[in-house]
Amino acid sequence: MWNFKPNRMSNVKATWLSSCLFLSFLVVCATTDIYLGGLMPLDAGHYGLMHGPALMAMEHINENPSMLPGYTLKMIMKNTTITYDMLLYHVGVAVDQLHELMTSVADPPVMMLLHEGSWTETEVTAEITGTLKMIQIATGSASPVLSERERFPYFYRTIGDLADTTTMEVDLIKHFGWDRVALFNADYGPFKKIGSQLETQLREENIDVVQSLFFKANDIDKQMAKLKESGAKIILHHSSADGIEMVEVFCQAYKHGLYGKDYVWISAIQEVRNYWSHSMELSALNFTRCTVDEIVTAMESSFQTFRMDAFEAYELEQQFHMAISGRDPHRIWQEMQEQSWAQYPYIKPLYFQVAYDAVWAAALAINGSLDRIPKSVLENFTYEDLDYVTEILNQELMKLEFFGASGPVSFSKEGNRLSVIAIEQIFNGSAKAIGIYDQKTQDITWSVAANQIWRETGGKAPLAGYRQVYESRLISEIIRLTYCVVAAVAIVGAILLILFTIFKWKTKLIQNSWPVMNITIAIGCILIDISILLAGFDATSSSNAQSTCQGSTWLFILGFTLCYGTMLVKMWGIFRFYRNNVEWGIKAELRLLTAVAIMLCIDLLLLLLWQLTDPLLVFRVELAPVTNEAEGLVVIPVLFQCTSYGTMGWTIAFFTFKGLMLLVSICLIWPAWVMSIRNSIGDSSHIGLAMVCVVLAAIVGVPVSILVQDQPTVRYGVIGGFTLICTIAIVLLILVPKLIAYRKGDMEPTLLSPMRLIIDEFVEDLDSGKHNASNESRGQDGEVDAREMNVAHNVDQNEIKIENGHHSNGYF
Known part of the structure; x- marks a missing residue:
């Protein structure tokens, strides 16, 4: 049988060993406090949304073994609660509490400041902490001003901008x-x-x-x-x-x-x-x-x-990640709802959640800096270390990403929450x-x-x-191309008339049809046709739109005077010839053309004054909008008009001038036409018919073109159509009868130079008028005979005789 007696020495050793283990445990369990500063209302209610969540967050942080090992996170909270009658002084209260936090001997130094307050309060405190080089994390201010990084270099917020x-x-x-x-x-x-x-x-x-x-x-x-x-x-x-x-x-x-x-x-x-x-x-x-x-x-x-917030995430069935605290975000919200400070149904849960996440953001920044901030600084932190510590914490916050109670948390370069x-x-x-x-x-x-x-x-x-759409009203491409072809044909016809007149100059029918005037009429038709071509160009795409606009107007006005003015003068000459039985020649024809020259000078003078004082330009004109309810559009038609500021005045001036020409022609055409048809000589009857076409076209075309000014295709179609019809009709009425006569053999072809003929005849008339030379002296020259014509007899005979180098020409 064994009697066991305790050894005294063994008891001493056991006691010593137990004491060492206990002391070791105390050393291991000992921690250093790290302090954050807090400016917030400490009373529950609408103005106290941070106090409760901050306490919950620190509790979760301190119980998490992976967070701040060897350290305990604490917060020095300063109360910014104010009564209703002190609302005007809330900024001053916050500044006063911040000053107390930074200067109080009783309070330990804080590494960062967490703040809940109004926009103006946050702006003032953030500017102060920026000067102090202290990081401030706010939860309740979404003011865009706080994104100014130069002014608030160390400001962050979990609520966003x-x-x-x-x-x-x-x-x-x-x-x-x-x-x-x-x-x-x-x-x-x-x-x-x-x-x-x-x-x-x-x-x-x-x-x-x-x-x-x-x-x-x-x-x-x-x-x-x-x-x-x-x-x-x-x-x-x-x-x-x-x-x-x-x-x-x-x-x-x-x-x-x-x-x-x-x-x-x-x-x-x-x-x-x-x-x-x-x-x-x-x-x-x-x-x-x-x-x-x-x-x-x-x-x-x-x-x-x-x-x-977490409630909406749950409502949308979003599968959020587990929060950094190890809790599901919805679970965190349920824990908050169990607290007395969260019993306010009119307050969005988000405000509590962002306050919770603000504390976690600060803790994670410190936790990520433990290996960069010396332990001596962490354990004995003073405000002299603030600059150094803030730079490190600022770098950590800029790269911080975590999943908190309010969802994913990270910061933009302006310090704003990205959420x-x-x-x-x-x-x-x-x-x-x-x-x-x-x-x-x-x-x-x-x-x-x-x-x-x-x-x-x-x-x-x-x-x-109704979305506004600008619709350019342009001339139809089909109309424009069609008129280009027609105008080209008209120009070719006018050129054929000029060439035919020149090459058949000395024949009887050409001489009887006032050839110089016919050429002038053909040139006028060509100018008018070119003006129609220019008027059809797209004013929006042409780089020379202004020149095209002005050129078209000039050519039309001058071409009309050359064409219609010459026909008017020709009919006047025919009227005088039949009425007064006068004798005519090249000289008389050129004298009549001086009237056309005077009309051209008037046109040029008016056009130059117009160009110098109020030039034609291409203007963009917006018409009344049209609503398209089916497509939700408001279509605004846009015209590009060739006009000037005083277009109406200039238009009236030219219309008056050309209108007088038409009025005179109306009075003159009928008697002259009747006389020419009765005698059946020359092409005067055809000229009269051409003038009737022009008058009818003007009577119909001008009013219609005025009424459809906002429809460029219709306007161009009317003006261009009537104009081309008239120019083609004029050329055909002058040229076709001559071609028919030539085909029947009624004309003797000749290639005699028309200029030589004009010069010779002009010299002949000049000599006969000044010297009254005899037939003998003219015969010695062997070139030119005297021209004698008895108008009354020759009209009745309806012919012109050309014999033995002597000729007698009649100009009808």
Whole structure:
């Protein structure tokens, strides 16, 4: 039997060993505190959204073995809660608390500052921390001003920038194929910058911004009337997230009829989800002039966006990753809902979640810097180390990516949160999430089908209002090419008339038809035909449009005078010949043509004055718009007119001048034509018929062309058609009878130079007038005989005799 007696020495050793193990355990378990600073309301409610989530986040961080091993994260919180009567001093309160945090001897130094407060409060504190080179992470300010990195170099936020949503709005507009929108923005705070930035982005994407309006609380009605006048159907709205202004906006939209299946409203960053209760509360406070039913009716099927929270992610059945804390984001939200500080149904869950993630962002930045910041600095941190530590933490935050309670968290180069935006649609007064937009990838993912989104329009997105389209009214290519061919044929015919007259100059029928005048008429026809060719050129594509415009007008006016003026003078000569039985020759014909020269000089003088004082230019003229409801278009016809500022005056001047020519011809044609037909000599009867054609064409064509000035194809068709018909008729009436006579053998062909004949006869007439030379002296020359003609006898005989080198010509 063994009797066991304890050894005293063994007891001492055991006691010593136990003591060492206990001390070792204490050493291992000992940690160093790392402090963050916090500026936030510490009272629960709408103005205390960070305190509770921050405490929960630190608890989860400190119990996570992979986070800050050997260190405990703590926060020195400063209360910025203010009473209602102190609201004007909230910025001063925040600055005072920040000063106390940084200078209090009782408080340990903090590495970073976490802040929840208003936009103005955040801007002031961020500027101070930027000067101190301290990182500040905010949770409640979405002001675009805070994106100015030079001013706020160490500022970050987990709520995101309001202006960042503009990219989402542009992508949403492009997604539905809209190309025409209007902007309706609140006229204060960040919304001015948002409106300007969004308008620039839309225009860069070739999306037409038909109206960009900024409204104040007291003039929403007035601005809504302007919005209605713009005819826009897609309206992008930006105002405060609390929904107070939004309710009044839709109240006025209801009164102006800017709602229903033809209108799409997209309201950015709105936190209200139940507009029935929200509108009732505002109506009870007399904040709106519409009934709840009217507001909800106007909001039906409109869109709103907000930063996605865990509740919406769960609603959309999004398979989010496990959060960095090791908890599912929806589970984190459920834990929050169990806390007293989260029992406020009118507050978006996102505000609690971004506060939670802000603490995690700070902790992860420190955790990632442990191997770069010396242990001595971490354990004995002072504000003298702030510059060094801040630079390292700033680098970590810039590359930080993690999945938090509010979804994926990362920061842009401006320090703004890149997150997922929920796209919501209002059905029966309640906002329901129907899709998400990932800011990082710029992808849109829908959770519902298109026919559910566009129930009232058959599953198709409404048209973006009546899109303005400019339609150039140009001359029909078929008409232009047809007239080019016809004008070319007319020009060839006129050239044939000139050549035929020259080569058959000395024949009887040519001499009887006033050949110089016929050539002048043919040249006038050619100029008119060329003017028709030039008038058909496309003014939008021709680089010489101004020259073509002016050239066409000049050629038409001068060509008309040469052609019709010569015919008028010719008929006058015929009338005088038959009436007074006068004797005619080349000299008399040239004398008559001086009248045409005078008319040409008048034309040139007027044209030069016109060109120098008020030149013709190609003007772009917009006509009254035409609405195409089937395609949602407003077509604005555009004309390119060859005109000047004083075209009406110059047109009246030329119309008066040419009208007098036509009036004189009307009085002269009939008697001269009757005389010429009775005697059947020359082509005067054909000239009279040609003049009748011109007069009839002018009587019909000029009024019609004035009435269809806004129809370039019709106008060109009428003017060009009548003009070409007249020029062709004139040439044919002069040329065809001569060709028929030539074919019958009634003309003796000759190649005698017409210039020699004109010179000889002019010299003959000059000599006979000045010297009254005898027949003998002229016979000695062997070249030219005296011309003697008894007009009365020769007209009755209806012939011209040419014998033995002596000739007697009659010009009819």
